[in-house]
Amino acid sequence: MKATIYDVSRLSGVSTATVSRAFSAPGQVKEDTRRRVYEAASALKYTPNAIARDMALQRSNRIAYLICKRQATILDEFYAGICEGIMRRANALNLQLIVSTADDWRQMAVNAQSKQVEGVILGGDAAPELVSEFQARNTFIVLVNNRMRGFDLPCVVADEREGIRLAAQRLHAAGHRRIALMMGGYSPYIVGERYAGFIEAMASLGLPVSDADVTMCDRSAASAAMSAMKLLSGPDRPTAVLAVSDVVAAGVMKAARRLGLSVPGQLAVTGYDDSAICNLLEPELTSVHVDVRRMGETAVDLLRQGMDGVQTPRITVIPTRLAERGTV
Amino acid sequence: MKATIYDVSRLSGVSTATVSRAFSAPGQVKEDTRRRVYEAASALKYTPNAIARDMALQRSNRIAYLICKRQATILDEFYAGICEGIMRRANALNLQLIVSTADDWRQMAVNAQSKQVEGVILGGDAAPELVSEFQARNTFIVLVNNRMRGFDLPCVVADEREGIRLAAQRLHAAGHRRIALMMGGYSPYIVGERYAGFIEAMASLGLPVSDADVTMCDRSAASAAMSAMKLLSGPDRPTAVLAVSDVVAAGVMKAARRLGLSVPGQLAVTGYDDSAICNLLEPELTSVHVDVRRMGETAVDLLRQGMDGVQTPRITVIPTRLAERGTV
């Protein structure tokens, strides 16, 4: 039913080899012949069969993006952004992309092989076993938004410390001296970096950090609001909160409203991710911006290069900046 | 390098045909033989090569999800939800999924063929030419969140009218008699349905609809806020606003705050989509819930069946319900 290279060959009166070359190496075919082939092809509505091509070339051009985080999926704007970047780049580079969340990674590692996946992008924090599994099947790996010690893998991460530093600096510039950190619900790597960034920034600003001012909560706004209530209801409360995500920041703002604290008047807040909700909150949320799409694109580029045997940098850092709005 | 069916065949001492059967039709192979085959396979870390299989079987098991909406992508929570459902189901049914946004659909239609795409899910409002293009290549099509007259295509849509009706009813039950509708920025189909739903609902509640109470705005919160300012600042203002999306609702709430109107005290608001932001707004937003994931899953099921030649229903309606929170 669908036209094959044979049909084109017959109609144009040249061999299949020539037809093949006319498409994949036009330079090797005489102008005139090439034109005849193209005519025949379009008359037959012929398009090369990518599957057969892959089969013959012994490659699959397939990559996978695994989101390794409990209940974090494409619905999470952050991962969606990365995914968006990955998709775009994959399409552009003619790579098949398989996206999967982590819940079934055990099995994923297996049919990653059967699906002939040549490279895999691991988002969130991947289990070391998973990594070994892929390495054993010598599938090329790129980490995104994570780093793993013990494994020498290329990774692309945001400049977390810088992001936090920018936020802290901004708060300091606005006159805040007592700055609290609210974090939690993220991967060890992220939590680690942001915490370290906070400590560094506070030190360089010459501000003390009290243990009471570093609070853990989970990633929901409700949980954040609860923790924030506790943090903010004391008499000697911080005047600014540096939240680990926009959702947490939203929780903090809820708590502030409940306690009758005006934002930014009596309490300044910064978020992280610069997600869509920043513009919806009242006042609009100042937040650390990361170009997630670029992270995704970079990851694919790295993967592509790695698969092609090109040497790639171990660590690619995507810059962060502060998107200033109304909460400071 | 990678073990093939031949290697397994040799090691286990049976023919490749038997190995093949041991994997794809275990019932046809004697218990004992099957075990030998499996042992050999796992010794060689063999996994069937899906590409070769597809090639032999003359099918690709590839489908595509095209988001046909300017600047709406996976970043839009709504589409992300559908996409999530599609991915899950596609993975479960062992289908390759290609996700692409609409900007390059022209070319997409072409390499959809070369990539051997067997079926395509069209999200948002697709161009009729696109549809014809696919039909010409006889690629099976399923529409999601849209319907197209002139084409007899299976589609899965949410029960928009019911959703609007539920919201209107709820507002009515809370004593509101002057209910405004704020909409815009969506596809003709969605706008049409929701508008019709509004008119229907108001009629059945015995409430009059004044033209002044139906406002158009685009999909951003800022635009919505502006329109809402106008709508709400007159002396004879509506007491409730039924917004076409959560973002628009957020804009309305902003306007209300700016005008000093308390929500829900002096103004009730309902949103649509029941997205993550509902819980972040203050007060939390009452919104129409749609099981988008199920929409995606259903679309894949429909596609699968269609590709298999099974007769499928023309229209699948996913029920909607009202997620009640604090803005009514």
Added chain:
DNA sequence: CCTTCCGATGCAAGCGCTTACATTCCATGT
């Protein structure tokens, strides 16, 4: 006019799997 050489083309062998058809095996029935 006849080599020489190179660009253009054709030939045919795979790539790893499935499957129709042929063959072999073995448990029955007689």
Added chain:
DNA sequence: ACATGGAATGTAAGCGCTTGCATCGGAAGG
């Protein structure tokens, strides 16, 4: 002991493409 049939297995021909190598044709050089 032997015919018989169904179950288990083997044989080999594809699926649509690429590509190393062989072949051909014509321009350039002698």
